[in-house]
Amino acid sequence: MTKFQEKICKIVKKIPRGKVSTYARVARAAGSPGAARAVGNAMKKNDRPYYKVGSKGIPCHRVVKSDGSLGGFSGGLKRKIELLEREGVEIRGSKIADFKRILVI
């Protein structure tokens, strides 16, 4: 695992259940504003995805685009949606309902 990835994971792990954050914001929190794209890259390549490992993994599904639309997911977008809804996050169309309200960080 690279240094950058560790920072990202650490941050993302802090996102509480039922809330979300964005690639850009996470990047900024990691001290690399503008590295939003790289963040997505990191999520994709992380070895302990939440949906496989469980609560000890990284909740990559709680990270979305800055306009409230979903973004991608290595395990398939369908699964990302399921996970989110399972946590109580409502999704309307291709975007998150009340995005700003449940946004953290």
Place this chain on the structure above:
DNA sequence: ACGACGGCCCTCG
């Protein structure tokens, strides 16, 4: 060392 590519972002029409 180098070029290519992403789970993107922001600014304009």
Place this chain on the structure above:
DNA sequence: ACGAGGGCCGTCG
């Protein structure tokens, strides 16, 4: 509200 274009950063071949 919505698409197009250009920029940016870390990784992997």
